[in-house]
Amino acid sequence: MAVQWFPGHMHLTKKTIEERIKHIDVVIEMVDARLPGSSANPMLASLTSKRPSLKVLNKQDLADPGCTALWLAHYNGREGTRAIALDTTDGNAAKRLIAPCRELAPTRGNSMARPLRVMICGIPNVGKSTLINRLVGKSAAKAADEAGVTRNEQRIVLEDGFYLFDTPGMLWPRIIVAQSGYNLAASGAVGRNAFDDQEVALELLDYLKPHYATELVARYALKDIDALQSEELLEAIGRNRGSLMAGNKVNMQKAAELLIHDFRVGALGRISLETPQEYARWLAEGKQLDAERQLRKEELQSAGHIRTKPAAKKSAPPKAIPRPRKPVR
Structure with a gap:
């Protein structure tokens, strides 16, 4: 399924993350526990690859417990990564974020001079805003059951020496895993006009x-x-x-x-739409098809069947304006 849904505010979010990550110690990525692989943003992984990561499998109360256990083991087996499962309707469960973040960056947060700086990210409608509201005990972030509600970055002080930077939900420009497109649409991560x-x-x-x-x-x-x-x-x-x-x-x-x-x-019961093994297979197939598609495109371009966009011409530097010569006396 070709999902192309990348509104202007998501471009701004990408720029914000690129700037903010320079000063971040730990990245929290919230994913949907029913589709953890499909709801993990590959663009975010690229932007934050040099930072420790806490994967939060949200909406675990809607997901198949057996599948959730497989995904937790999958993520916890990665170096520099921790994973927990949450139900954001439980106010006490949200506090479980703080301890694993401190474990991932043990040298930070010991004083206000060296606070632990954490950035929380996720695709639209994954429950991030609801979690933040639980953490701070008030409606600090807009929450709604639709994609793309939060539009601005905000900083929240969770406790002394612990700063949480919230960012709007962001999808990636092109989804190459066909089944991921369907799963994201089923979960409500993309707007209805996209599918x-x-x-x-x-x-x-x-x-x-x-x-x-x-x-x-x-x-x-x-x-x-x-x-x-x-x-x-x-x-x-x-x-x-x-x-x-x-x-x-x-x-x-x-x-x-x-x-x-x-x-x-959750009216059907606790259901998950993918296991780590299934998603790995879909991803490999998607990458293979995308590589073949790109190869065909290049062949058509070489044969002249596809007109390539001409590269923008560099404007010539302005000519220096000669100074007026002083009159010879």
Whole structure:
């Protein structure tokens, strides 16, 4: 799925991170516990690669506990990385951020002269603003169940010698892992104008059917789903939930919206859309396809089938204005 969603304020966020990272000791990246690989920003990884990292798997209460355990082990096995799982609706759980950050930068935060400077990042709608509100005990950051709410960086003092710098949610310009695009859309990380609900719902069913058939049957009172294709399954969901139009036809758009909503709010149960092994395979396939696509593009350019944009001409430096000669006496 080609998701291209990079509004202007996200360009500004990238610039802000590039400047801020020079003075940061630890980077917290919040990811969605239901799709940790897909919701980890590769652009952020590049920008912050030289800093210790705390991975926060948020919304663990919505994720499959077994999958979450696999992802925690995956991240904690990396050098310079810690990982914890959180549910930001629990005010006490949010305080668990402070200790691992201090462990990642043990020489900082011992005094106000050497405060621990932590930057928290994440894609839109991953729950970062809700977490910050819990940390400071008030509505310090805007929080809403939609992508791209927080727009400005802010600094929050969590305790003596601990500064937290918040940044707006940021996606990356081009998502090369097809399944990641679908998973991000299903989770609400991208705006609705960037994807087709029915396409996302069908891809979601393609994953749920072999992995969470019991949950589908229980939620929608379905029977014999093994014999149904994804389109037939979505139609059955819509019919059972009353998403009908004139002539007793199923409104497939409404059925798709219903399924996606039920996944987002946890009405289907605790579900994860990827394991570390699955995401690694998708990423390898995405990189291979992207390399092949780039190679074909270069071949077409060489053959003259694609017009390349001419390089901008450098403007010539202004000619020096000769000084007026002094009259000869």
